[in-house]
Amino acid sequence: MATDASNVKVYTVNGAAAGSSSSLPDWLTRKRAAKGKGKRAVREHVEGTIELIQGFEFPEASIRVKTTRDGHHVIATGTYKPQMRVWDLDQLSQKFERHSDAENVDFVTLSDDWTKSIHLQNDRTVELHTQGGFHYRTRIPKFGRSLAYHFASCDTYLTASGNEVYRLNLDQGRFMTPLTLDEGNDGEILGVNVVDINPAHNLLGFGIDGNGTAQFWDPRSRSCVGVLRLPRDRLLSYGSREDNLSVTAISSRIDGLSYAIGTSTGHTLLYDIRAAKPFAIKDQGYGLPVKNVCWIEGGSRMAGDGMVLSADKKVIKIWDRNTPASNFASITPANDLNDVHHVPGSGLLMTANEGIQMATYYIPQLGPAPRWASFLENITEEMEDQTTRSVYEDYKFVERNELKTLGLDHLIGTPALKPYMHGYFLSLKLYDTARVIANPFAYDEHRERMVREKMEKMAETRIRTKKEAGVKVNKSLAEKILRDQEKAKQKAERKARRKAASDAMEVEEHGESDQEEEEESRPTILSDPRFSKVFEDPAFAIDETSREYALLNPSSVAHAGANRGKTAVEEEEDEDSEDVSDDDDSMGGSDSESDGASSDSSAEGELTMFDPRSRPGQRNIRAEEAYQRERAENRKSWTNSKNKKASMVPMRPLAAGQSQRSGDKNATFGQRRVPQSSNNNTMNAGSRKTSGAAAAADAPMEISWIPSSSGNDGGGEEKFKSGSAKSRRKGVESFGAGLERGVEENADVAESERHGRTKRRTGGRSGSKNVFRRMDK
Template sequence: MGATQDPSAVKVYTVNGEASSSSSSLPDWLTQKRQAKGKGKRVIREQVEGTIELIQHFEFPEASNKIKTTRDGHHAIATGTYKPQIRVWDLDQLSLKFERHTDAENVDFVMLSDDWTKSIHLQNDRSVELHTQGGFHYRTRIPRFGRALAYHSPSCDTLFAASGPEIFRLNLDQGRFLNPLVLQGDGEDIPGVNVIDINPAHQLFAFGVEGNGTVELWDPRSRSRVGILRLPHERLMPLNATALPALPGIDDGTRPAPLSVTAIASRQDGLSYAIGTSTGHTLLYDIRSARHLALKDQGYGMPVKNVSWIEGGSRMAGEGYILSADKKVIKIWNRNTPESNFTSITPARDINDVHHIPGTGLMLLANEGIKMTTYFVPQLGPAPKWCSFLENLTEEMEDQTTRTAYQDYKFIDRSELAKLGLDHLVGTPTLKPYMHGYFVSLQLYDAARVIANPYAYAEHRERMVQEKMEKLAETRIRAKKDSAAGARIKVNKALAEKIRREEERARKKEERKTAKKAKAQTVADGQGDAMEVDEEGGQEKEKEAGEEKPSLLHDPRFAAVFEDPEYQVDESSREFALLNPSSVAQRQNREAGRPRGKTAVEEEEEESDKSSSDPLSESDESEGDKSGSESEDSDDAGELWQDSIRARIAARNTGPKPTRGPSRRDPKVRLVPLQAQQSGRARGADKDATFGQRRSQLGSKGKQRASTQDADVHHTADGVEMTFIPRTTSSGADYDDEPGGKAAQAKGRTKEPRRKGVEVFGAGMEKGGEDPEVEMAESERSGRTKRRQGMRSGSKNTFRRM
């Protein structure tokens, strides 16, 4: 038993014969080969596994032509070949009842009674046979080769459609032929009639005509045509088939392409008709309108074999489903939405006839294969009474998986075939083409694989041994550190070690920050005895916070990153090199044996770690006493910058002072600071005073206004009047404010002696000579003792908080 693989689609179960192409099935050549052997337990297992035979011996020696069930629903009758024969199955017993052989192949047949006892058969040699319960009863012939057969029960007339415009009538009550019904068409010759339908509601005859695409409706009481239905020729025919080629001496090539009616089915309401055409279309008509209600295309362009209305039993949408079948596919669709299919079935063999058991979800197929096929669609209707167990069986089969692999054959593609050296067997019976590859015997595949790679077994054995050794290594006793987190780390060990180092560094920084905060708070409050208590309390709080903080190594959401080999980071890939260029360079240097120099970031981090591990110097402590509040502000919790600048300064101050070396001979340029020119009482101020001090003196004594004749005075926004004049020039006496200038001589200043080896140039610049020994204060010598505020660190890429 097979079912469709798409879970969202309608389930279609194959309960007899070969599964459809949408289901998984063995190839025909493999099935026939195993059936030919006919012996062994494997053959029995292959026939039973994944399949079910609903009706025993539901088959013909070569092919089947037509299949029907009796009106009482207890028997199924089918005709087939070869040799031409008729077979009857007892559905209550699910087995073959009997079979009869005929002289000619059957074209069509009709059951005359409610059971199997009386039937009439149309043969392909123009003969008509009547069969009864005892066997063959009577044979007669018709003038032309027959195509279809129908029985009109009120008048006991049997209608035969043949290759011509006549509809032959055989009255079974009188036992003689009656005058035929001659179809006139539209005044043109009719090459034949393909199908006959008798409406069960009002007994109206419908004849499907070949060639002109019409359906003629006849009244059996008046034996005359009461209407004609013309199909839309332009809508159904393809664009490139609008006309037939011209026949010399017969026509001029203006004949339209033939459109034939190949199937007709009338509904029980007496108004609706379903008509199948030779172009693969199915049209729905209401006899009160000449326009079709719906149009369905089978998609293959082949003549429609069967059309039927599915009445009763539908579990999906009640009534209104139509079954249309051509040679390749069966489509079940709703008459209101013909563009979408309820389900579509593609059998493994070409279809000759389809019979749907009314009121159920079971369909019987006559095909070109040996086994006839039976499909069961639970969503279409229930199972018949004679196989009610089928519903329970299909429900159990839904949870089982269908067979998708072969035990005796191996599927390989073309590339693998070339690797094994078997490509020269393409086209021979050894390789069975299937989809994009071939099926090859499993024994041949194993032999070819060993020949192509003689060390395959040795490599496999070595790989298995290595896996076992790794499993044994995991059971060894490890250190406590590894047993906690490293025991489950099987892949990405470098990444795990990096994460562990980062977490350890973050933990140490948090501990140092807590210690600094506790010490700064103790110094500020003057409680030296409580320092140890605060430190211990801070450390305990930090430890508790560290335990509550989740770790990436212990997070179960990321456990697969360190356990599943599928998440192994490929460090040799190009993507990894683009994301981690420094790591790749280090690995290449390590492999080549070249020493690796530390980057600026690594040196600064290492120096920071070393300096942070040294104890604080006494100078830091005294500085902290002087400015405890400032230390507290600079070391607030949550700062991004954690480097200890004070420790560096203390280490530099406690070390040996560098000795001053010999004076450099290269010329030096000493920039002389610009000084503001003062006027009035402010000129007697201190010469070495800064600009801010002079400004305060001006503010205390009163602002001096510059004379209107002083062109060098500039007024600032805050009211200060100033001018900037260089002290010296290249000549040394060009400016009045210089010692040798005119202003200096007028004031009685004496010219300062020029220093030896000093060359004056430009505006207040000198070069040469020796720097005088200048006594520097301790604060100027040691440099800054406080951290800069609002500075950006290039190495840490962070901002310090103001």
């Protein structure tokens, strides 16, 4: 697993991956450690991670890690239980482990290999270890913080709380006079955090806690030769606002002139021993105390010499001393750091952290692989084309919402789900099974979508003739919008022509023309890019067969139903209705009269017509214009038929076996229903009267009444008188329930009021023709 930041690859060869979500959590590591035996555990272990050193871990956490000077062993301390472990790098495996009574604070090796070492414990004890095991134990007056070994004098310098540095001489086997650090005018010394011995001239450097200074002592004269004061104002302005500024890490370069000093504010300062001001400052960015600083020397291929490593508990940064603003590489471990060690002359870093596994990182551009791990170069070359994994090899991270979608939320609290951050770890096999059950067609849908996208991409590469972009969906809506726009445009033109003829309304005309120009310049739904998907994306297609569409557009649904094809039953009913209408024409008069009389009734009773009561405050201009045209035709046909007479004839029953269509076609419906025997006996008047009376008594009557302006009676028609002589006006005829005909229209009446009523009748019958029928029961 590798991270690639600033084109510098960082490979994780042990432990948790740097900055990767695929890092193995502690519970998974414990589980595999418990199942350490068996082929399956070995297979998972090999396929899941790369382990450079086998068993490079501690039961709980690691504190310090270092390599021996000969480069053949790694020594590390950790917990719990407090212990020291040694790994043989030639065999890439653990050599032994050794337990102690207290946790380790710091240690150094006294020989070139692992056989001799001195350890500072957190219970104020100092232990000496040899190849055979624990050798000697002593105590210091105060709790220690760090130690260093001076080879020339065999003195071990132990720093602790307070202003004293204890000296344990291993040649004489006793404590020597401690070094007392002078506070001076810099403030109280709370303790000495770190000690460093320069490998070139053995100058001692002490990092002071509390006053923001670093003191340098000569081990020969055991006296202070200089005090380095950190730029307090500059550092505190960057990081913490606390008054307590401390030096937490010191590292001297092999040239004997350069020092790297880490502070409690998260800054690393580079000093030349000949100047009191730093020549470079690096900010870690988290404001946390710097735990380690070191100079990376030799072996670098592309980085060059003079690289500096600085680390707090969150991040490791490697940067050039000449350009501290940019990072050569940055590593964010999965666990908090306690210690970082760079293997000299290579690009390998070892870390001690708060996790079980100790992480090891390899940076090929920083330096070559160590001799004992030369195969890393071949492995990393093969992994250059691979990408970082997003899931475990056998576990999947799912959130609570996804878990509920899969129907596995009932497993919360069971061993099947392992809580981690804001979700859970789930077995990959169980996840795949649950996903297939939740959506069996997920793969088919994904495959179909991929094929469709590929086909669309291939279709775009074809050569086509240029054509205007049309409407893909909702074509009927687009046509309706265009029709409305055309009608609005025509109406505006007519209005403009009418007002152009009036000179008195010139000012108002100019004002409204400007308004019309503004309306024309406004974007419509078709031209507005915000609504472009309505006519392009099939997801916005209008379903004209849905109930919601029918409720919002009743007239469109009715017209669509009228235009559909007729069934066989409907065609047969239409033929019968045509035959009956042919017979009714002879009774009512000409076709124009019948059409004129019935058109008004159909117009008034049509449910798909515009009804202003259904939507108060709204107007349907198109429906109103059609309604006005139809009313004008009705009035014209009514005027042509005003002189027609109404005939009242008896309706005689139809004899058995007699066809309804027999007889004279000009006879009325009632005459055609008279029995044939009665028609044959109409020679004399007496028989005709008798048959007529019998028919009138036994058969139902048909009465058809059409108002007429003539004053004489005809065909049995009764003359109706309405109102008194005083109320009569010349040329005006009154009839019915207060109805009048022949009234002169007022020329000053508005155009909208010239066509009579504009509201729907409340009754179920037409007012233009009244027909009373008495039918057989």
